[in-house]
Amino acid sequence: MTLAPLGVVVVTYNAADVILDCLETLLGAAAADGAALRVVVVDNASTDGTPAVIRDWAAGRVPYVAPDDLPFAHLPVAKPLPLGSAAIPGGARCEVAPLTLIETGSNGGFAAGVNIGLAHLASDPGIERFWVLNPDSAVPAGTPAAFATRDPGPFSLMGGRVIYLDAPDKIQIDGGLLDRRTGVTHNSNQFCPPDVPPPDPAALDFITGASMVASRAFYEAVGPMSEDYFLYYEEVDWALRRGDLPLAYCPGGIVYHRAGSAIGSQAVNRPASxxxxxxxxxxxxxxxxxxxxxxxxxxxxxxxxxxxxxxxxxxxxxxxxxxxxxxxxxxxxxxxxxxxxxxxxxxxxxxxxxx
Known part of the structure; x- marks a missing residue:
């Protein structure tokens, strides 16, 4: 099995309480899989000390303790971890490191943060795929390798199964569906048990931005995400600009997600804020x-x-x-x-x- 180099973009805003679950499980899963990841955390001017939490964790100054509700076994990551830093576009160019923290100094929204991370990773021609991952996610072993496996052929955006972390017997989304009459989006297989069959990617309209892999061919053809939404619909807009490149679905690309932890999106038994x-x-x-x-x-x-x-x-x-x-x-x-x-x-x- 040949694994494609995989770049990961995690955009944070006041994610101090969840970001270590994401990074620790992500890197632990990659180590278990033998997947080569280059991770960029883009912080959108957090006010809760998120960058300091990441630095202390990477340096080994603060031990990581997995949450009691983590629904899978976790492989601890050895510390310290080298942590690179990079200037936002317009600053000095930095080499892409295995783990990089970019502090934007301002909050331009989700797409703006993603675009900064993508631009940084795309400067490394060896990275073939770019995985956009929410900071309130946890990644089990097998997922990085699944997303890095050179199987689907040409694609624009690839997704997998996103499961509610606080309700691991329920799927949050397997891919997105769009009602073109109202603009309302729907989650494929939402609230179904995790053993239901995967969707046909040809029937999907978009891939959720909570866990979304973009091919380099798509990124270079279409360009970055639209930044004028600030929050929501960026990934729907991106998917509708894909042209002839199809969407893809990766059955092994499983992610657990604490839905709405940062901005109060709708979750199980809770309306949106x-x-x-x-x-x-x-x-x-x-x-x-x-x-x-x-x-x-x-x-x-x-x-x-x-x-x-x-x-x-x-x-x-x-x-x-x-x-x-x-x-x-x-x-x-x-x-x-x-x-x-x-x-x-x-x-x-x-x-x-x-x-």
């Missing part, structure tokens, strides 16, 4: 406007129906937030307060100075 609702519905309408403008009336009708559903369940603040986002209005105060001034300039530039 107002912050998450604002950006997902703002992004949905922006996506529909870009790719399916004739569907805008139906997309807004969905917003009205969803807001009504939330209001009837007692989530009136969430319902109002959803409607403001769908109308591309400025975020309410309880959402705006969660954005630094710098992040707001990147996330909602059209609303700066408005209320």
């Amino acid at each position: 107002p912050f998450s609702l604002y950006f997902i519905h703002r992004a949905r309408m922006r996506f529909v406007r870009r790719f399916f403008p004739a569907s805008l009336p139906l997309a807004f009708a969905f917003s009205l129906a969803k807001a009504g559903q939330l209001a009837l369940k007692g989530y009136r603040r969430e319902a109002g937030t959803l409607l403001l986002a769908s109308l591309n209005r400025p975020p309410p105060a309880h959402v705006r307060i969660m954005l630094s001034d710098d992040a707001a300039r990147r996330a909602i530039p059209e609303h700066i100075g408005k209320s």
Whole structure:
């Protein structure tokens, strides 16, 4: 079995409580598999000390203790680990190291962080595939080798099975489906047991950004992710620009995910936070406007129906937030307060100075 060199991009924002589970299991799994990884952590100006946590862990100053709910056996990683650093684009060029931390100094959103990591890894011509992985993920042995195996042939984006870490008997997503009438996305096989058959990749519309492998051919042909969504729909937009390169599915590419740990995305038995609702519905309408403008009336009708559903369940603040986002209005105060001034300039530039 021949394994392709695999670059990994992990974008962090206030991920101090989860990032070590990701890095420790990722590197432990790669060591068990014999997979050659080059990992870049891109920190979007965390305020909770995430970069310091990573440095202390890599240096061996803080021992790693696996969480009690980790649903697989973990191979400890020997410390210290060499930790490289690199300047963001425009700074001095640095060599690609096995583990690199890039501190952006600002929060430009998910896609902006991914693009910085991709640009850094792409400077190494030996890396054939780029794996975008959420920081609140845990990686079992077998997954790095599965994603690095040269089997699928030419592809654009490849995904695998993402399972809820706090409910390991339930799949979160096997790949994404898109309703072109409303812009609403759906998770293939969500809440199904992990032993269900994998999906046909030809039936999928996109690969989740929580665990997504891009081929170099796709990246060089299509370019980086669109950064104007700030959060959500970046991977859907990317997938729809893939041209003739097909999506691929890797049955052995299993990842466990603590859904919504950073921004309050919807999880098992929990509605999305107002912050998450604002950006997902703002992004949905922006996506529909870009790719399916004739569907805008139906997309807004969905917003009205969803807001009504939330209001009837007692989530009136969430319902109002959803409607403001769908109308591309400025975020309410309880959402705006969660954005630094710098992040707001990147996330909602059209609303700066408005209320």
